[in-house]
Amino acid sequence: MSLLELRNVDFSYSANRQILHDINLTVTAGRSVGLVGESGSGKSTIIKQVLGLARPTSGDILFEGAPLDLGRRSFLRGYRRSVQPVYQDPYSSLDPRQKVGSIIAEPLRALGIPGDRSQKVAEALASVGLPADAADRYPHAFSGGQRQRIAIARAIVPGPKLLLADEAVSALDLSTRVLIVDLFKELAASMTLLFVSHDIGVVAALCDDIMILDRGRIVESGPTAGILANPQHGYTRKLLGSIPRMPAWM
Numbered sequence: 001m002s003l004l005e006l007r008n009v010d011f012s013y014s015a016n017r018q019i020l021h022d023i024n025l026t027v028t029a030g031r032s033v034g035l036v037g038e039s040g041s042g043k044s045t046i047i048k049q050v051l052g053l054a055r056p057t058s059g060d061i062l063f064e065g066a067p068l069d070l071g072r073r074s075f076l077r078g079y080r081r082s083v084q085p086v087y088q089d090p091y092s093s094l095d096p097r098q099k100v101g102s103i104i105a106e107p108l109r110a111l112g113i114p115g116d117r118s119q120k121v122a123e124a125l126a127s128v129g130l131p132a133d134a135a136d137r138y139p140h141a142f143s144g145g146q147r148q149r150i151a152i153a154r155a156i157v158p159g160p161k162l163l164l165a166d167e168a169v170s171a172l173d174l175s176t177r178v179l180i181v182d183l184f185k186e187l188a189a190s191m192t193l194l195f196v197s198h199d200i201g202v203v204a205a206l207c208d209d210i211m212i213l214d215r216g217r218i219v220e221s222g223p224t225a226g227i228l229a230n231p232q233h234g235y236t237r238k239l240l241g242s243i244p245r246m247p248a249w250m
């Protein structure tokens with residue numbers, strides 16, 4: 001079943017320049033899907049569309065088969081719960097004045113999710129490999145990789161159907177990146193993942209399916225193994241050619 005679908009989506013920030021061109025994209029429930037493109041190709045713009053922060057100039061976005069109804073409050077609340085983002089920078093994305101437990105509980109408060117919040121926070125911390133007592137400390141006590149784990153815990157605490165990772169390992173050093181990619185891999189076993197990155201090497205290591213975005217157009221998409229073995233588009237070959245040797249992931 002398709003969890004998320006973009007159909008013929010065009011988008012422009014201003015009248016004289018089109019950014020997204022006829023984007024057709026499907027994220028199948030239970031799959032981990034990578035969206036890869038160089039800087040400026042339109043990845044963040046697609047994420048904004050999916051999060052409802054910008055609307056397509058034309059075309060449709062469907063979630064679980066139904067068009068997004070972002071004007072309806074009850075739909076919006078359910079949708080926010082279902083689609084949770086993780087961003088690139090684990091320093092700016094965590095409020096330094098709040099304890100980690102409160103940061104992770106934020107979506108539970110904002111979305112009015114009932115139940116024992118401390119229990120849910122403890123479960124989320126365990127899922128990302130952090131101890132329960134992390135909840136009582138402040139973000140400054142944690143490394144970049146641990147902060148990204150906290151950001152991931154905050155994203156998974158409401159039980160989303162789709163985890164949306166936007167360059168979520170790009171700011172981390174190489175050894176930490178490997179560990180956080182492993183964590184995403186573990187999480188992807190129980191939820192659907194849309195992993196957006198400029199780094200086709202990371203996406204190839206993590207994702208079942210890949211979509212290649214070149215200057216606002218999807219030029220190639222399909223199962224990762226097929227794309228790696230037999231890339232059809234010159235731009236895909238160029239991206240693959242730029243992968244540094246990282247045999248541990250491939």
Ligand SMILES: Nc1ncnc2c1ncn2[C@@H]1O[C@H](COP(=O)(O)OP(=O)(O)OP(=O)(O)O)[C@@H](O)[C@H]1O
Pocket residue numbers: 013014019037038039040041042043044045046198
């Ligand atoms: N708010 C905006 N107003 C006008 N143009 C914008 C805006 N945001 C992005 N753009 C333009 O849209 C194009 C796509 O940008 P976008 O940020 O989506 O690319 P990206 O693939 O996410 O790149 P990066 O990885 O560098 O963030 C770029 O040419 C960018 O300059």
